[in-house]
Amino acid sequence: MSGHNDSTMHANQNENDLHAIVQTSETLANVFAALGDPTRLKLIAVLCAGGAFSIAQLTANTEISRQGVTKHLQVLADAGVVRDVKLGRERLWQLEPGQIEEAKRTLEMIGRQWDVALTKLKAFAESA
């Protein structure tokens, strides 16, 4: 036998994609790290409302200082998850969902790869 039917090739492709992304993408871990803080997750949940919010507005929902919030927003911005626009004396922040989409796709890929692996293991067990 060839050892490679169609579904096997797709499975290997998926596995290679996943490893390639994880190995090469400098920013992916950064995105996850940016999401890995309760304060920043709350900020994102607020920004999901779609508008552009000032630092003062965003600080109102937190327990920490305005400068602390600014630092968190900067972390999110460095990860490409939010962006800011200047308007008068205000600095408005809004969501930039591209990187979050990318992170979501990676998690989907992990889930798919896991499913593929389970299927393989099951097939192996049944062949024994």
Add this chain to the structure above:
Amino acid sequence: MSGHNDSTMHANQNENDLHAIVQTSETLANVFAALGDPTRLKLIAVLCAGGAFSIAQLTANTEISRQGVTKHLQVLADAGVVRDVKLGRERLWQLEPGQIEEAKRTLEMIGRQWDVALTKLKAFAESA
């Protein structure tokens, strides 16, 4: 008018769900934080292959010490992303994809909420 058609209610439900999850889930930020490191992402990519791997095996793919890898595995375990089984003098690690699925669903929710918000803004702009 009522101000609440069917799609608006679904949108609000989604928004409330998102805020509830972000506010209450202590572990969600932990999961993202666990994913937010290149070494740990690579470990996960390896574990996606489906098997159970020893610490020594997992160390082979990295640049850091065995004890360093153990620490990373412990972080992943604390986040519920991997689990270990003892087998003889080895300690085998495998993926536990439940929390990753949960994280993925959160990112999906963020994306949906964002889309809903854009639709609302568009409708508002057209009504003006």
Add this chain to the structure above:
DNA sequence: GATTAATGCAACTTTTTGGTTGCATTTAAT
């Protein structure tokens, strides 16, 4: 022009993280 609101910038402290080394322990193999 003086005031005030919103923010920027910088120094500083504390805690966490990522990593190491050294040695002890457990278990398999000879």
Add this chain to the structure above:
DNA sequence: ATTAAATGCAACCAAAAAGTTGCATTAATC
């Protein structure tokens, strides 16, 4: 019984993160 392999455990270190305070700056408003 000895030896070797795989791991556990603890101390330690450096760098980064999370947060603060104080003061400077910018830009509306009266």
